[in-house]
Amino acid sequence: MKKEEDLEKNINPDAVGDGIHSIQKVIEPPKHASRPIVKYILIAVSALFLLVMLVIPLIVALVNALGDGWAAYKEAVLDEYTLKALALTLLATVSAVLVNTVFGMFAAYLLSKFYFRGRQALATLIDIPFSISPVIAGLVFILTFGNIGWMGDFLKAHDIKIVFAVPGVILATIFVTFPFVFRELFPVMNAQGNDEEEAAALMGAGGFTIFRRITFPHIKWALLYGVILCTARAMGEFGAVSVISGHLRGKTNTLPLHVEILYNEFNTTAAFAASSILVILAALVLIARNIVEWKRK
Amino acid sequence: MEQQIVKVKNKKGVRVIPGFGLSMGVTLAMLGCLVLIPLASIFISASQLKPGEFLDVVTSRQVVSGYAVSLSCAFFAALINAAFGIVLAWVLVRYDFPGKRLMDGLIELPFALPTAVAGISLTYLYSDQGWIGSIFAKIGVDIAYTRIGITIAMVFVGIPFVVRAVQPVLEKLDRQYEEAALMLGANKLYTFFRVILPELFPALLAGFGLAFARGIGEYGSVVFIAGNIPYKTQIAPLLIMTKLEQYKYADATAIALVLLVISFLLMFLINSIQIYMQRFSKA
C-alpha cells in the first residue's frame, strides 16, 4: 500500500492527463531509462511462455514426424496424395489471402475514417467468422449450397458444384480467415486518426491518392502481419474444410485433412510428417517477412 | 461527456475524406456474399424448430453445461493470452536481445499447425504420462482430460491474437508522453499503467475478444485434450457434432445459433468500447 501512495505522489498529473490525482508535485531526477532486471524478467517470462505453450508442442510434432527415420519421412512427404493435398492447400491459402486483403483494406478504411450509424454492428458482423465454430462454418455452406441447402436445387439444375469440390474448400478457407487482415489494420488506422487524411482531402487529393500516399504507409506493417496471420490460419484450417470437402483423395483433400486421414489409418508417422510440411511452410513465410523487415532498416 | 460526443459527431459528420461510397460498397458486397448469405442458412435451418422445441434443445442440461464449459474455459484462456500477449508484444517491440527475431517469428506458428495435430501433441505433453503433465501430476494436478487441459488448448490456438493486435499499436505509440512522464519522475510501472496501457487498451481488448471468440468455437484441438465426459468436460461444439451425428441439423444449428449470439454480443460490446474509447481520446 505504502508503495502505491508513493507512486501517486511521484507523478505529475498534467503529464499524465489525469486530473483526479493530487496536484502535489514531487519532481525527482529521471531514473535511468532502462532497468535491466525488468527487461530480463519480461524476456524470460515471454520465452518460457512460448516454450511451454508453443515450442515444445511443435517439437513433439516434429519428433513424431521423424519417428521412423529420414527415409520414411521423405517417402511420406513425397507421396503423390500428399503433394496433391499440398497444392490444394496452397491454392486455397493464396485465394483466401487475396480476397481477405482486398476486403480488409476497404473495410478498415471505411470503419476507421468514416462515422456512420451501425458502425459497431458492421465491425462486429465482420468478426462473426471468428466466433463461429469451424464445424458450423463448414456447415453453413452445406446448408446453403449442398443437396439439403436452399440453393441446392438451383445449383444442381445448372450443374454447378460448390460443396464437395474445390470451390467449397476455397470458400470455407476464405470464410474462416475473413476478418484477419481487417482485424490487424483496424486498430492501427483507428489509433492513427484522421487528421492527415482530412488535410490531404482539403488540399484536393482524391480517395485513391490519399489511401496510397497517406493511409497506406502507416498500415503496411500491420497489413503484413495480417497477411501472415491469414496465411498461417488458412494453411492450417481443418474444421470447416473437413465438413465441406468430402475428403476426396487427390481432389478435395487439403493437407490438414490428409494428415487426419493418415492418422486415422494408424499411420502416425506419415501424419506428423505431412503436418511438418505445414510448419515448414509457415516458417518460410515468416523468414520472408523477416527479410522484408530487415531490408526496411 | 455527453457534449463531447455530440461535438465529435458534428465534426466528423462532414465527410471530408473521399472514398466512403466505394469502401462501403465493397465492404458490404464482400461481407454479404461471403459471410452473411451463408450465415442466413443457420437461421433458416434453426427456424425449422418450433419455439418450444428450440428452447428444449438449447436449455437441455447437457447443452447448458456445454456452454458453461466452453465459455468459462475460453474466458480464462483469453485472460491468460491477454496477460502474456501484452508482455510478449512489449518484449518484442521495446527490447533487443538475441533470438528476438526467432521469438517474433514463432507467434503465428500455432495457426499453421492443423488443430488436430496441435490437440494430439498437447495431449501427449500434458497427460499425466507426458513431459509436462507428469511434473504437474506429482503435485496432484491433472491437466489433460480436465478443464485445465481445455483451457490450455484454447490458449494455444489464441496466442497470436493479442500479441499481433497490440504490437503494431505499441510500435506506433508516441514515446513523447512516456518520456515526459519519466522525466517528471514517474516510476516505470506507473508510467506503464497510466500512460501506455490506456493507449494499448483498445487493441488489447480487441485481441482479448478474438482469442475469446476463437476459444468458444474451437473444436479440433480441444476435443483431444478434453475428456468429453458429459457435464464435466464436454464442450459446446462437441454437442453440435453429436447432434449432426444423429442427423439432427435443426438441433445442431440451434445450439450453434445460441453460441453465435453469445459471441456476437460479446464482440459487439468489445467493439463498442473500442470505438467509444477512440472517439473519446480524439475528442
Place this chain on the structure above:
Amino acid sequence: MKKKILAGILSVTMAASVMFTGCGGGSDKKESAGLELLNVSYDPTREFYAKYNELFTEHWKEEGGEDIQITQSHGGSGSQARSVIEGNEADVVTLALAHDITAIENSGLIEEGWLDEFDKQSSPYTSTIVFLVRKGNDKNIKDWDDLVKDGVEVITPNPKTSGGACWNFLAAWAYEQEQNGGDEKATKDFMKKLYENVLVLDSGARGATNTFVENGQGDVLIAWENEAYLSMEEYPDEYEMVTPSVSILAQPSVAVVDDNAKDHGTEEAAKAYLEYLYSEDAQRLAGEHYYRPSDETVLQEFSDQFDLDMNLVTINDFGGWDEAYETYFDDGAIFDEIYSE
C-alpha cells in the same frame, strides 16, 4: 524503395495465385477421362481399399470393361454418410454400420431394400469388439465383468459421436443381459458402472486408441478387432488382445448410391465393384487387413488369427439398427440416462 518491395510482394502473390488456379483447373479436367467411381468409406479402411481398388481395376479390365478410376474418401462413418446426403456424389458407400446407410436411404438417394442387395446383409467383411490391454495384463482383465471393477480404467469412444462405438456399447449390453437373464434394470446398473470407469470418452475410435496407446491412459481399450490389430502391429510387444466371452458381430455395410450412380452412368460398375468384394481374392485381402471375411472357407484360412469360438450376437438380436438406435443412443435414451446423474 519500401514501396517497391511491397509492390513486389503483392505482384508475386498475384502471379502465384493465378498460377495455382491455372494448375488446379487444368489437372481437374485431365482426370475426368474414362469411367470414374467414388467410394465413400469410413476410417481405417484406407489401406484395404487402396489394395482392393487395384485388384478390382484388373478384374474389371479382364471382364472387358473400360478404363476405370476409383477415388476414395475416408472419415468418420457418420460424417461420411452425412456428406453423401449433403451432396458428396458417391457411387458406392462402404460404411461402419447399417444405420448410417439407412440415413442415406431416408434422404432418397438409395433405394429401399439395399440391405438384401448383396450377400450376408450387404456386409462383405465383419469384425467384432475386443479388449486391448497393456502387456502383462496387470489388472487381469478377462471379460466384461472385469471392466466394472473398482480401479479399472476404461477407454472407449462416445457412441453419440462415433457410430463404431455403438457396437462397443451393445456388446457390453449383450454380455450382461446374458449374465442376468434379461433383467434390464440390472443391465443398466452394470452399464452405469462401466461408464463410471470410463476415464476419457473420446469423440472417435482413433482418438480413443491414441488416448490409450500414446498417452498411456486407462487399463483397457474397448476396440474393434481390426483396429486392435493395427495398434499391436504399430507397437509390437506392448499390448495384448483379450477376447471377451460374449461380443457382437460388427457388420460394416456396403451399398450402391442408386441416384448418383444413375446420374453418372456407373450403375453396372458400382454393382460389380461391391459384388467383387465377395470374391475369394478380395475376401483374403480383407482377412489380411484384419477384417473377418464373410466367406466361411476363407475365414477358416485365418483361424489362427481370429478367435472363432466367441459367442457373437448380431444387431438383429437388438431388433435391427433403427430400433437399437432409438432405444439406446437417441437423445434421452439409455445412454443419456446412464450419464444423467
